[in-house]
Amino acid sequence: MQSLSTSGILWRFCFGLSVAALITWVVLHLSHSQPDLVPLVRWTIAGSLSLAMIFGIADYGFKQFLHEFPESLKISFVQIRGSKLRSALTALGVIIGIVAVTLMGTAIEGINVGVDRSFSGFGDDLLYVTKTPWTDRQEWWNYRNRPPIRYSYAQEINDWIADNPDSALKLAVPTENTLTTLIRGENRLNNIWTLGTTADYSRITRSDMKEGRFFSDFEAQSGSNVAVVGFDVADALFPSESAVGKTIQIRDQNFKILGVMARQGSFLGLFSWDSMLAMPITTYRRYYRVDDNGEVRVQVDSTRMQDARDELTGLMRRIRQLNPEQKDNFSINEQGTIRAQLDPIENGIALAGLFITGLALFVGAIGIMNITYVSVKERTKEIGTRKALGARRRTILLQFLIEAVTICFIGGVVGLISARVLTAVIAMVAPNFPLVFSVELVLTGLAISVLTGVVSGFAPALSASKLDPVVALRYE
Amino acid sequence: MSSLSTDHNSAGQSQSGRVVRPAGPLVIDIEGVTKLYKMGDEIIRALRGVTLSIRRNEYLAIMGPSGSGKSTLMNMLGCLDTPTAGHYHFSGKDVASMVDDELADIRNREIGFVFQTFNLLPRSNALHNVELPLIYAGLGKADRIERAQQALANVGLAERMYHKPNELSGGQRQRVAIARALVTRPSIVLADEPTGNLDSKTGVEIMDLFEQLYEQGNTLIVVTHEEEIARHARRIVRLRDGLIESDEQVP
Numbered sequence: 057m058q059s060l061s062t063s064g065i066l067w068r069f070c071f072g073l074s075v076a077a078l079i080t081w082v083v084l085h086l087s088h089s090q091p092d093l094v095p096l097v098r099w100t101i102a103g104s105l106s107l108a109m110i111f112g113i114a115d116y117g118f119k120q121f122l123h124e125f126p127e128s129l130k131i132s133f134v135q136i137r138g139s140k141l142r143s144a145l146t147a148l149g150v151i152i153g154i155v156a157v158t159l160m161g162t163a164i165e166g167i168n169v170g171v172d173r174s175f176s177g178f179g180d181d182l183l184y185v186t187k188t189p190w191t192d193r194q195e196w197w198n199y200r201n202r203p204p205i206r207y208s209y210a211q212e213i214n215d216w217i218a219d220n221p222d223s224a225l226k227l228a229v230p231t232e233n234t235l236t237t238l239i240r241g242e243n244r245l246n247n248i249w250t251l252g253t254t255a256d257y258s259r260i261t262r263s264d265m266k267e268g269r270f271f272s273d274f275e276a277q278s279g280s281n282v283a284v285v286g287f288d289v290a291d292a293l294f295p296s297e298s299a300v301g302k303t304i305q306i307r308d309q310n311f312k313i314l315g316v317m318a319r320q321g322s323f324l325g326l327f328s329w330d331s332m333l334a335m336p337i338t339t340y341r342r343y344y345r346v347d348d349n350g351e352v353r354v355q356v357d358s359t360r361m362q363d364a365r366d367e368l369t370g371l372m373r374r375i376r377q378l379n380p381e382q383k384d385n386f387s388i389n390e391q392g393t394i395r396a397q398l399d400p401i402e403n404g405i406a407l408a409g410l411f412i413t414g415l416a417l418f419v420g421a422i423g424i425m426n427i428t429y430v431s432v433k434e435r436t437k438e439i440g441t442r443k444a445l446g447a448r449r450r451t452i453l454l455q456f457l458i459e460a461v462t463i464c465f466i467g468g469v470v471g472l473i474s475a476r477v478l479t480a481v482i483a484m485v486a487p488n489f490p491l492v493f494s495v496e497l498v499l500t501g502l503a504i505s506v507l508t509g510v511v512s513g514f515a516p517a518l519s520a521s522k523l524d525p526v527v528a529l530r531y532e
Numbered sequence: 533m534s535s536l537s538t539d540h541n542s543a544g545q546s547q548s549g550r551v552v553r554p555a556g557p558l559v560i561d562i563e564g565v566t567k568l569y570k571m572g573d574e575i576i577r578a579l580r581g582v583t584l585s586i587r588r589n590e591y592l593a594i595m596g597p598s599g600s601g602k603s604t605l606m607n608m609l610g611c612l613d614t615p616t617a618g619h620y621h622f623s624g625k626d627v628a629s630m631v632d633d634e635l636a637d638i639r640n641r642e643i644g645f646v647f648q649t650f651n652l653l654p655r656s657n658a659l660h661n662v663e664l665p666l667i668y669a670g671l672g673k674a675d676r677i678e679r680a681q682q683a684l685a686n687v688g689l690a691e692r693m694y695h696k697p698n699e700l701s702g703g704q705r706q707r708v709a710i711a712r713a714l715v716t717r718p719s720i721v722l723a724d725e726p727t728g729n730l731d732s733k734t735g736v737e738i739m740d741l742f743e744q745l746y747e748q749g750n751t752l753i754v755v756t757h758e759e760e761i762a763r764h765a766r767r768i769v770r771l772r773d774g775l776i777e778s779d780e781q782v783p
Contacts, residue, residue, distance in 0.1 A: 117670070119670040120668075120670045122670075123670055123671070123672070123673075124667060124668070127667050134655045134656075135655075138655060326698050437651065438651075438653060439649040441647070441653075442650075442664070442668075443612075443636060444610070444612060444637075444638065444639060444645045444651075445639070445640065445645065445664055445665040445668060445712070446634060446639050446640020446641070446665050446668040446669065446716075447668050448632070448633045448637070448638050448668070449632055449633060449635040449636075450633075451668065524613075525612045525613075526607045526612050526613050529612070529647070529651075
């Protein structure tokens with residue numbers, strides 16, 4: 057064997073580095089740890105891969121590569137054109153794999169966007185004071201003896217805010233909620249998330265009014281039978297007219313609709329303003345039992361989230377008159393905790409997707425490997441001839457590798473186009489499901505198809521490159 | 533066995549009126565070469581100690597019945613294979629100890645192959661087929677095309693450069709292959725039964741072309757089992773059972 061040249065050592069080293077970085081990246085991505093490292097790792101992958109390519113070409117010989125690469129590319133296109141059906145069937149596996157990759161990526165990004173969209177109406181600068189924490193649902197029995205969150209707490213918090221101008225807290229709003237049935241003539245809407253709150257609610261929400269207005273302080277305090285409804289509620293009860301100023305029945309009581317919230321879009325049945333109703337908390341307390349479902353939403357300075365949390369905890373402990381040795385008997389939540397709860401779902405989808413995709417790509421890769429072996433076998437004599445004419449091992453290796461990669465690349469492009477069409481169809485059929493088709497996804501798809509080509513083409517290409525020219529020339 | 537072409541260093545014509553060019557420097561120098569093959573459990577001794585020298589400007593035929601080691605010797609001369617034992621120097625370079633890629637470079641630069649079955653790339657036109665060795669030599673496109681066109685013109689195919697092999701006759705295909713062999717200006721042209729797949733009339737045409745090439749200053753080695761083809765050469769080496777049986781000048 058020939059000893060390795062400097063560039064030969066360097067490209068192998070850089071390639072190894074990029075593989076190591078890639079594995080690190082996958083691990084970091086799945087474990088959600090060390091987010092600061094991710095950009096560094098990405099740049100390492102990109103940098104070391106580029107360096108590996110440059111050193112690889114140097115090892116190959118710049119001049120040789122310059123002339124042999126287009127030649128190999130040309131041959132592979134001629135070869136693919138010469139056996140269209142076979143190439144198409146072979147590429148099918150890769151196409152399916154890339155469609156799977158893309159749809160999975162689309163779904164995950166779509167979930168993110170959908171969740172963000174669902175939550176957007178509630179604002180990310182809110183802390184929720186509740187009886188039980190949002191996250192730790194398994195151990196609910198630890199929390200069931202806690203006292204309920206009283207709506208008067210909101211007033212106490214607001215008094216504190218008024219006395220402390222430096223407070224990280226801004227505005228507290230009490231809410232009670234329950235599920236109700238809305239009736240409008242013959243139309244009934246069951247299980248509508250109904251909120252009892254103060255007029256301040258309109259100051260902490262991010263949603264805009266589509267039409268009409270939110271109830272006023274006066275209406276809230278006097279306990280008027282007025283309500284503000286979400287877009288879907290209004291649409292369901294008043295499909296062809298404006299809901300503002302109309303009357304609906306809730307528990308045999310007439311409520312006047314003052315306003316309709318702008319549409320937000322919802323996702324996976326997550327709460328969104330679209331399917332809710334809000335009424336003054338005084339009114340709410342007249343008709344519904346107020347027990348465990350109360351909470352206080354506190355708008356805070358979002359740049360001082362942790363300060364706000366600490367401050368609110370201290371304040372709540374004072375309100376509850378807890379001794380220093382007593383544990384908190386309330387919970388403070390933020391939207392991020394719900395967001396974090398979705399991570400396992402996303403990871404699950406990603407893992408299942410990874411498995412399906414991996415399987416599809418594996419089958420595709422086997423197909424490519426097989427066809428490349430067949431191609432090597434069929435063209436054994438040609439390989440012999442090329443070797444006789446002075447083709448070196450790496451030339452033959454490159455040629456068959458490029459053929460495999462070309463088929464995979466074409467398969468990747470077709471797969472991406474198919475996935476794009478599919479997402480368009482899904483978007484038409486299910487407009488609520490947010491699908492995001494990003495540039496990153498396209499680049500990832502192409503990178504994966506090229507990688508599949510390299511991995512599956514390597515073994516047959518290597519066997520072709522090692523053929524004994526004497527044997528190859530004699531092959532019929 | 534030691535009869536070399538150094539005997540007739542003078543340019544001129546032989547008794548039969550043919551051109552005999554003065555032999556140049558030593559190109560191929562083989563000494564005591566053996567080649568063993570393993571076929572199953574059996575060891576086949578294809579070459580059993582062959583010593584041979586070939587100089588520039590020679591026109592040599594290698595003859596022998598099948599199994600004589602003729603093909604093995606040809607593969608050896610063409611640097612497609614390395615000997616099991618013995619010395620092989622090509623233009624002073626030790627071929628016997630070379631690795632694959634070094635042999636590929638020698639074949640690319642120093643040797644032009646002409647095969648019995650032409651071995652053209654079926655999907656490429658004549659011009660691209662002739663370009664191929666120049667691609668491996670790392671030549672730029674403009675140079676390649678110029679030299680390939682010239683090589684094709686030299687073998688009388690200027691008009692058919694853009695034809696694919698299946699659009700050419702057998703004789704024309706072999707001319708393309710000869711152009712391909714010559715385009716790198718190799719030290720030797722190695723032809724393996726160049727007329728084996730051609731009818732006798734076309735065969736004669738190809739041998740006339742070889743005669744021309746020889747007169748133009750090329751070094752030719754033709755491997756054949758046909759006496760008639762061998763008679764075109766100036767020197768005939770006969771093999772039998774892996775040994776050189778005779779090595780003589782053709783009058």
